[in-house]
Amino acid sequence: MTSSDFSIACLGGGHGLYQTLLAARELEPSQINAVVTVADDGGSSGRIRRELGIIPPGDLRMALAALAHNDTDGDLWRTLLQHRFGGHGAMAGHSVGNMIIAGLTEDLGSTQEALDIVAKWTRSAGRVMPACLQPLDLEADVAGLDDDPRVVRSVRGQVAVATTPGSVRRVRLIPEQPEVNPEAVDAIINADLVTIGPGSWFSSVIPHVLVPEVVEALNRTSAKVVVILNLSPEAGETHGFTTERHIHVLGQHALDLRVDAFIADNYISPTSGEKAHLRRAAESLGASIEYYDVHVADESGASLNKHDPEKLAAALRDLYSKRS
Template identity: 70%
Template sequence: MHHTSEQPASFTCLGGGHGLYQTLTAARFAGASDINAVVTVADDGGSSGRLRREMDVVPPGDLRMALAALSGEGEDGERWRGTLQHRFGGHGAMAGHALGNLLITGLAEQLGDTQAALDQVAAWTGSAGRVIPVCPRPLDIEADVAGLDDDPRVLRSVRGQVAVATTPGTVRRVRLTPDKPAASPDAVEAILGADVVTIGPGSWFSSVIPHILVPEIAQALNDTDAKVVVILNLTPEAGETHGFTTERHIHVFSQHAPELRVDAFLADDRAATTAGERENIARAAAGLDAAVTFMPLGEQTEDGSASTRHDPEKLAAALKAVHAAR
């Protein structure tokens, strides 16, 4: 990847799913000296959900995606990336399982430890970094959702990551069960030891906010000397953040961890076009002592419409700029 004249920085990236994949790819483009992925463990859908229920393991899907994002360069790394991401077809017992999920689950059984299994896969794949579950135990997410009832003021409890991510109602807040879980010590260490810590992008209520609901993680984010950067989503998501403005994304983030302080929010320069909107966003961020940086972050779409995916090279440039701005 491209190294610049500046000192390469150590990155710790918090998140899950496709958002984390893009951020890890961006960290590589930014010439990171080392990368730690701290990954959500609340997934209960698809292959991960099945393995979690049958084997009593941390759901491996988001961990697998992070390992794929960090797989080595060259032909071997490419082969590993394809292998980890390979999904079985058909209608049998294997249908829908990702090969990497089975590999992580089987190794964790053999070695008696999920972290050891992840570190072993990282060694095999020539990984550019380390993948760390945020908590050593699987978690559940529960949300208070409005709009599922005739009376819009009635809040109903919805449980499970899939249910939260796909609810037709409006998510007001989320909780973890068990409440206040212990963090993986390696995750805390990775936050304290980094130069840059990123949070997001991704499903706001089901893979971004859960991180800051883990008390030791929130504490580490406040204690670290790293520049802590929250990467905002490019567009609201159907389901959990339908119709949310950039400002509202920041508000719900801070409501879930009122004591948290971060350095910067990174927003796409097309997210807010008027001075008034930008002022409101800046005011929301100031509640967390943070500045807002507007930069082009979205992938170029064929028809010029707003992209939902971050472009890793643009994101890398933005992260380097934020890190350099001491």
């Protein structure tokens, strides 16, 4: 793996993608491309998409912050992009980065151009691109919202899906055939390594594989495609999910998807029987399952439910070195 000829594409959104991009930087590739979900409808992003009709900028902003240059000016940009206004007026809760992206998008007529300009200002270590060229809605089939647990209801909106007290069975995008960003497809096709996740499974990870052109690109690319599994289930959408169920759900939403490997944190310490089930689940997508120490630990060694960028980079480096 040499920086002169190594490209990585990272698919995801939110805090999970942020940590993966920090890990990608540790690999010192020639190119990092962040491919970001665009279904967010909460907080500042939700307000902006409703008022302006543009792609929600929040996850895009976080990716830009992760990739800002590592010096004093870059640190200042990172802080500025993430800064949220206080108070109780119209600006309360908006982040500066969201407003910059929204303003440039309105002025230029292109979210991608806006992101590329901010990347230039921040001397970004990579490029940030929306997976699709239109804001998307997420709709889920959820059980357990009624007295009868067999009743399944539809819940619409990323925030509603992420916070539902019910059990999410399946999600879909609205529209079902969104306009893919061709530059995101090119980034996947031309990469040497592609990562998917970690993150909110139904609202940050699975939306990528609901875009047919993205799945096609993942299956066509000669890159090693690695899915980074979450360290633990998330309250709400994946409450009670096992590691095996995370894999099965991903496959159920993209029946044709083929990946090379899943990274699981060795802190889960599965039994030999559980390892056999996980291996079979991974093999259903053509993949292996690999165990690494990738968590941030406290003083006692317990997982803090956050991926350690240096450890994750080491795992990705090792996996890439084993490519066929």
